[in-house]
Amino acid sequence: MPSIPPMPSFRASARGERAATRSELPRIPVPTARAIVDCGVYVDGHRLPGRFTHRDALAEVRNRGAGFVWVGLHDPDDAQMGDIAETFGLHALAVEDAVRAHQRPKLERYDDTLVLVMRTVAYVEHELHSVSEIVETGEIMVFAAADFVVTVRHGEHSGLATVRQRLEADATMLMYGPGSVLHGIADYVVDNYIDVAASVELDIDAMEEEVFTPRSQVAIESIYxxxxxxxxxxxxxxxxxxxxxxxxxxxxxxxxxxxxxxxRDVADHHTSVAERITDFDGSLSALISAALAKIGVQQNTDMRKISAYVAIAAVPTMIAGIYGMNFEHMPELRWTYGYPLIIGIIVTICTLLLILFRRNHWL
Incomplete structure (x- = not known):
């Protein structure tokens, strides 16, 4: 087993104040246990058997003087997060962010507690031309100190059960303490970025193929x-x-x-997927320009067809308009074959125009 770097010494940070309640209406407090997805105590890379409350788990670790607690929360409210903050001594500002969510990815430090905010993403299956949500986002906030990790999750798609199972199967990694959990979650989030980027790339490839297929109808709303x-x-x-x-x-x-x-390895993977997503943005901008150009060409073609049909229809309209003036002295007005002659002239001119437009690919 490789030598394990010494765990950083724990210094109890000042107990944070509870986050301010966002509603002025009175409400019944909800037990904190309802927001806790899982709570485990880890010593020497292994999870201790039995079930613990968050208070009992922290007391167990501090009585032993070794190991750490990992508490996972899902969409806690003010009262639930306030109870967690009081137990673990979390800063009030960070607790407020954890309840309200919708934070930008960031790293903050409060004494010996690191707070990492990450946005999670998930790909939503959809039809190619449907104007619907394609990428769903959520949030994970990680509080990591010397003897505890508190994870706060917002959203239904970003479960951390897989991360916990993977870490519990690797005792060597867990022996590095809360830092191993921080790395495991960051690695999981970035891996999801890669998977979602691959799915979005398939959509972009399909859209490009359709835009550049001759005589295909372009759905510009789908590209936008x-x-x-x-x-x-x-x-x-x-x-x-x-x-x-x-x-x-x-x-x-x-x-x-x-x-x-x-x-550093996770950061390298993140850089790669971030550059890939930036390329998607450029590709879609070029695709929109190509789609608009194709729509313009289609409109010009349609206008040529309409103009050709209008020119053909103008011949009988013009002749009928002349003979509809009802002048007394008009050519062939009283001749027996005058009407068939005029019809023949109209058909001849229209046929010549039709042949001419077809040769010039207007029709």
Whole structure:
């Protein structure tokens, strides 16, 4: 087993104030247990058997003087998050962000507690030409200190059960403490970015093929929708670059050296997928220009056809208009074969015009 860097010493941070309640209406407090998805105690890379409340789990770790607690929360309200903050001594500002969500990806430090905010993404299956949501976003907030990790999840698609199972199967990694959980979650989020980017790329490829297929009908609304979703994806992914760089290179953060190495690998993967998403944006901009040009060509073709038909229809209209003036002295007005002659002239001129327009590819 590789040598494990020493865990950073724990210093109890000042107890944070509870986040201010967003509603003035009185409400019945909801037990914190309802927001807790899982709570485990990990010692020497292994999870202790049994079930713990968040208070009992933290007391167990501090009585042992080793290990850490991992509490996972899903959409907690003010009262539930306030209880967690009181137990673990979380800062009031960070707790407020955890309840309200919709934060930009960022890394903050409150004494010995690191707070990492990440946006999660999920691909929504859809029809190619449907104007509907393609990328769904959520949020994960991680509080990591020397002897605990608190994860707060918003959204239905960003479950961390897979991350927990994968880490529990790797005792060597878990021995690095809360930093291993921080890395595992960041790696999971970035891997999702890669998967979603691959799915969006398939949509873009299909849209490009259709736009450049001759005589295909271009649904410009679908392209605009796809571009809007790529913009949303870029806003969720790109801002995470700076926090990952700090976690991988800033040596004064309370993280083991080996975890910082793993974080640099995650940052490299993130850089790759961020550049890929930026390329999507450029490709869709070019695709919109090509689609608009194709629509313009189609409109010009339609206008030529309409103009050709109007020119052909103008011949009988003009002749009928002349003979409809009801002058007394008009050519062939009283001749027996006058009417057939005029009809023949109209048919002849219209046929010549039809042949001419077809030769010039107007019809």
């Amino acid at each position: 929708q796809l571009k809007r979703e790529v913009v949303e994806l870029r806003r969720a992914v790109n801002p995470l670059a700076i926090p990952l760089q700090l976690l991988g290179h800033k040596s004064d953060l309370p993280l083991p050296k080996e975890i910082r190495r793993y974080m």
